[in-house]
Amino acid sequence: MEIYETKTSLTVAKPSTVRLSASDKIFYGFIDVLLVLLFFIIAIPLWSTITLSFRPNDFIGTNLEGMFLMPWKWSTAAYKALMGNDGFLMAFGNSFKIMLAGVASALFLTIPLAYALSIRSLPGRAILTVIVLVPHMFDVGMIPSFLMVKDLGLIDHLAAVYLPTAVSTYNCLIMKGFFEGIPDELKESARIDGASEFYLLLRIIIPLSKPIIMSVGLFYAVSFWNDFFHAMLYLNSNNLMPLPILLRNILMASGMNEFVEVSAFGEAPIQAIKAASVFLAAIPMVIAYPFIQKYFAKGTLLGSIKG
Amino acid sequence: MDSQTTVLKPKRNLWRDIKRHRSIYLLLLIPMAYFIIFKYIPIWKGQIAFKNFMPRKGVLGSEWVGLANFQEFFHSFYFWELLRNTIMYSVGKLLISVPLSIILAVSLYECRIKVLRKTVQTLTYLPHFLSWVIMYGILLVLLAPGDGLLNDAIKAFGGKGIDFLTNVKAFPWVVLLSDAWKEMGWGAIIFIAALMGIDPTLFEAAMVEGSSALQRVRYITLPSIRPVIIMVVLLRLGTILSGGFNQLYMLYSPSVYSVGDIIDTWVFRGLQEGKFALATAVGLFKGVMGLILVIVSNRATKRISGSSLY
Known part of the structure; x- marks a missing residue:
């Protein structure tokens, strides 16, 4: 809890009465x-x-x-052109699907993991910590991971984009730190009442941790929305293309004719269409931004070091 | 009897502890399966770095070649170029972004106009949340050779337009400065948090003593955040072999490969070209060096600031 109360907005009043x-x-x-x-x-x-x-x-x-x-x-011709284009709308939808499924699976995996790591009396906690940290510190690169996704038959499935990165060790540690800050008395009293650890997580820990779940969820959402690397690696068909890839194609096209998906634009200058697609891709982040900022906390600060 | 009970007691407790937490272990089944599939099997598959990997034969079926892939990499002409570019970008970003973030944090801390403080704080954090694809779009608006804002300005002053993204001399600066533009505000957060922890009575005492504002920055503010500065620098050094894949992949093109190619972008092209074993060896080299750097920098951080990330 303590973690969460550390504000990052500047509120220190500078003595203004002193003559300068x-x-x-x-x-x-x-x-x-x-x-x-x-x-x-x-x-x-x-x-x-x-x-x-x-x-x-x-x-x-x-x-x-x-x-x-x-x-x-x-x-607004550029926006009308983009919003009336099936390819653009489909890419927007694909990105949205990746983001929603990604955040759901990320939280589904991160919450139990962070909770288990936060229980000091859990036998095997040290082993669990090692299991979580080793892949984070020892990165074997993208190819072994690519081969794994290929073996699973996930190539050309949206899941290939969000599953390999569904657990971020930083987010997990941030959440673990928050869980550790929840007073032990709360957990103990529930345990004395005979509640199982699972019940404890569901009925006490999660409701108390809404702010951290929100902020970690938002961080995951940002990373899934912005991801183009995994989409580039794993998705081939045009109807699965997410927004960052489409945006990249639009930006790289020197003339709109080169860009097959968005071909019917005549109303707006090509530069305007490029800029409008940049702005549209950024809009969800700009909308989410005040919420993200609201949930800045000391816990998330640690994660920001590595980015 | 006595010795027996002391031996048995923790054992019985352990069993009871395990039993009490059985629902937690059950809960961990899926995350553990996930870790095995997406984290540990890939590490195991990393053995192809030591093999002549043929996709047809599979990971196990391919034959061992020892360190041949590593030797090929170390003796190739691009080895030093990749290493130089990667380190140039990580160190360059560190040297530019960290001082800028500190200046921004101290300025925000010292600023007495609330509206200005809030506006600048909010605006400087924002670019961190934009992807490098979006950043590329914004950079095109600024830097495009024909109709970019910056070239307009250069031409207005009688200069000749530059194609910043394909010019070997200009490209590294575009990379370093665009990263500073994007991450400066985000990087300042940690310093701002440290500044918030300074005891205000220090300033009051210094003011009574008749210190100037500049002296207070020099002798109170900066020394107070020194441990955090050291920690940030050390942790950044732990990731020195990364350099920023997403940024360079978006910005570079064949004409600037000589100054734009880093280890990760090379590995990615290796994957696209089907050079699996060689590219895995390069990735593994980076992974091992990265592991050593992270451990060393964490040790150093722990020694200096008394706490580490792990």
């Missing part, structure tokens, strides 16, 4: 300028992509002028 010396004013002014600069460094690439996606076909001018195009002159 001239050099301190310069220092704080410098900090403000630096942060404003950073704001623009992050915002300009994002803003130029967004405005590019709304650029009308008859736009004449530089990219700089494009960034200041008034919203009432924006065109």
Whole structure:
């Protein structure tokens, strides 16, 4: 529990009543300028992509002028073209399926594992820890894993994308840390009442751990939504193509004619369609982002070191 | 009698403990099956690094060739190139991102304008959640040779446009700086958490003593987060052979292979070309070196900061 209460948002009040010396004013002014600069460094690439996606076909001018195009002159042709395209919608759906099935199987595997690891009196806990850590620290590379998926006959199944990465050791350790923080008295009193360990997990641990399950679930969701490596490796047929692969094809195509799946666009400039597909692929992350940020916690901090 | 009971007692307890936790073991069946199938059988299959692997003959049927695959890799011209590129990118990212993250964290901590602080904090975390495919799309908007924003600017000042993504000189900088752009905010979180733990009375005392804001940063803030900085650097060194597959795979192209190819991208192309055994040997080399680095860096972290990740 303690883990969860550590806030990462900055709430320390700086003594503002103290009168500032001239050099301190310069220092704080410098900090403000630096942060404003950073704001623009992050915002300009994002803003130029967004405005590019709304650029009308008859736009004449530089990219700089494009960034200041008034919203009432924006065109949604690129979005209409993408949303009316079966290939794009199918890819969106495939990504969604991968994300949902991925998060479900990831939590189904991670929760029991993390819970078992968190029980100090569990005989064999040390062995279990070794079993979980060895594959994490000793990575034999992608080929043995590829051969395994192939032997299982999972090639060209969506499961090949989410199953091999369904357990993230970091997420598991984060969750284990949270479970360990739940007061022992709570568990003991339930045990004295004769509750089985399974019942304990289902009725006491999981309801108390909603925040950590939410945040770990969101982290899994982000990684499954963004995954293109496994999809590239294991999926061949076009109707299984998830969004990142389609997006990559759209971006790599120098002319839309090269790109067979999305061929019927004439209304919007090709650059606008590329930018719009980037923006659409990012939207679920942007929507989930405030929730992810809300669940930042010390536990998830540890995981962020390695990324 | 006495000695007998002391021997028997823990045994009986162990059995009772196991019995009491039987539902947990039952619960672990599926995760353990998962680990065997997706983690341990692949490790076992890694033996093809020592074999002349033929997909037709299978893992067991292929014949042993000892260290031939490793020798081929170590003696090939790309060995040093791959190693150099991989380490260049991991060390370069470390040298750029970590100082930037520290500067960002300290600036956010010192900033007295709440709106600015919140906005910058939120915005700088965001790119971490975008995939490298999306990043590639954004980079195209910025860097495209014909109509990118940056080339527009260069041309406006009378310069000649550069194709950043295919230029051997520009490419490494695109990789390093785009990574810094994406991960700077996320990397700052851990430092911000450390800053939040500083005892505020330290600042009050220093203020009473008439210190300047800069002195407080120099003598209180930075020394306080020093252990965290060391920990982050050490843990990053443990992953020095990774370099960032997703990023390089998205950004590179044959014209920049000489500066863009890292161990993981090479292994991936090896897989595509069907060079299973050789690519597995390369992957295994990376895995063994990575394991040593992770253990060493964890030991060092433990010694310095008193706690480690594992």
